[in-house]
Amino acid sequence: MHDHLQSVPAPAAAAAAAATGPTAGAELLKGLWRENPVLVQLLGLCPTLAVTNSVANALAMGVATLFVLVGSSLLISSMRRLIPTEVRISSYVLIIATFVTMADMALEALVPDIHKALGAFIALIVVNCIILGRQEAFASKNGVGRSVLDAVGMGAGFTVTLLAMGAVREVLGSGTFLGVSVFGPRFEPWVIMVLPPGGFLTLGGILLGLAWWRERRRPVAQPGPAAAVVVPTTRPAEPAREPAEVA
Amino acid sequence: MMGDLLWILISAMLVNNFTLVLFLGLCAFLGVTSRIATALRLGLANLFVLVVTAASVSFLNHFVLESAPYLRLIAFIVVIASLVQMVEMAIKKLSPTLFRELGIYLPLITTNCAILGLAIFQTNRAYTFVQGQVFALGAGLGLMLALTLMASIREKLDFADVPAVARGAALTLIVAGSLSLAFMGFAGLMSGS
Numbered sequence: 030m031h032d033h034l035q036s037v038p039a040p041a042a043a044a045a046a047a048a049t050g051p052t053a054g055a056e057l058l059k060g061l062w063r064e065n066p067v068l069v070q071l072l073g074l075c076p077t078l079a080v081t082n083s084v085a086n087a088l089a090m091g092v093a094t095l096f097v098l099v100g101s102s103l104l105i106s107s108m109r110r111l112i113p114t115e116v117r118i119s120s121y122v123l124i125i126a127t128f129v130t131m132a133d134m135a136l137e138a139l140v141p142d143i144h145k146a147l148g149a150f151i152a153l154i155v156v157n158c159i160i161l162g163r164q165e166a167f168a169s170k171n172g173v174g175r176s177v178l179d180a181v182g183m184g185a186g187f188t189v190t191l192l193a194m195g196a197v198r199e200v201l202g203s204g205t206f207l208g209v210s211v212f213g214p215r216f217e218p219w220v221i222m223v224l225p226p227g228g229f230l231t232l233g234g235i236l237l238g239l240a241w242w243r244e245r246r247r248p249v250a251q252p253g254p255a256a257a258v259v260v261p262t263t264r265p266a267e268p269a270r271e272p273a274e275v276a
Numbered sequence: 277m278m279g280d281l282l283w284i285l286i287s288a289m290l291v292n293n294f295t296l297v298l299f300l301g302l303c304a305f306l307g308v309t310s311r312i313a314t315a316l317r318l319g320l321a322n323l324f325v326l327v328v329t330a331a332s333v334s335f336l337n338h339f340v341l342e343s344a345p346y347l348r349l350i351a352f353i354v355v356i357a358s359l360v361q362m363v364e365m366a367i368k369k370l371s372p373t374l375f376r377e378l379g380i381y382l383p384l385i386t387t388n389c390a391i392l393g394l395a396i397f398q399t400n401r402a403y404t405f406v407q408g409q410v411f412a413l414g415a416g417l418g419l420m421l422a423l424t425l426m427a428s429i430r431e432k433l434d435f436a437d438v439p440a441v442a443r444g445a446a447l448t449l450i451v452a453g454s455l456s457l458a459f460m461g462f463a464g465l466m467s468g469s
Contacts, residue, residue: 070372071306071445074299074302074303074306075299075300075301075302075303075389076303078285078299079298079299079300079411084345090384118357119354119357122348122353122354122357122386123354125347125349125351127350129349130346130350132345134351134441147401149393149396149397152349152392152396153300153389153392153393155349155353155392155398156387156388156389156391156392157387158303158384158387158397161387169408217443221457224459224460225297225298225299225456225459225460226453226454226456226460227453228299229449229456230449230450230452233445233446233447233448233449233450233452234446234448234450236445236446236449237441237442237446237450240441240442240444240446241441244440244441247361260410
């Protein structure tokens, strides 16, 4: 039984590595944009909406999640042949819960204010679908190096998305960025943006913008002159808009 | 005493609705709400798991975790995972149709933040056993309410003339935002009592 488990994944992993080729960089970068966990895969929405009412909270949440993701990917990918398939999910959850407990204690010791502001959501990293999803979809099938790269990329993609949400909500909702006033004293803050509905509306808006951007980009590839007249006028604005939205 | 319990119920159900105000359990909220019947049944399954979890958590807190608080998270998640496993087996046996309908979202109740969130809130607020049960009941009813409301809106939206670009997740989130806005109205109940 055990032999069986050991002999099967090795060639599969080798084949996968050969098929995707040498691009360790691609493994790292895919989480940032092409397979962004929040914007493309729609995973981990609870923390994305709940803690992004300020940039500082978003950053702390993103970094804590990144830590847990990298730690559990490292451990699980190195133990992937020891964990029996039948109990893999429970084993993953236990490993993840251990790392979350560590992150929880570290944040409580280092930045008590932010720890208090995030409240239960630090503990709730355990049930963040991104983490379990990456273990199941990637770390359990790939080597340590690739799994860590994948985890760093996904974690960074998550953090960047949280920061984008946090920036939009804090700037509009409180008129500040990281606590520094942006618009001056005469700005009337859109209080709704820091309240729960603002989270839904901001993410909805960002997804709408992305879908619209993809829609605009698609016709460029195939049809001819009719579209070409419209597109160049909007095209230059788009690339500038994309990084602004993400970074 | 009775008023206190009623207040916990209303607060968990409306004022601090788990899904629309605290953002817990969004995966199911966005994933399973295309049909009212399915949403209602998933809500019921969630309600059941919530109430049983609340009971187990209050036992755990009382008898085990007093002496080892750092094991809290790990103990909770193990209890929840085994509970969901049992519910899954029961539903598979009792109603295979429902089992197929809920699909992946049934085992995913384990990673539904609402359940773990409930366990943590209950511990942080030091609820007694009865208070915990009422809290879980309120949270579960609130979850069911949110799921059903969302599903009924989305069933109507299927026939609406929405631009293609907005269909899917973006529209669902914006609708959820408006629902959440409506629920903010219940915040006014808070100051009265």
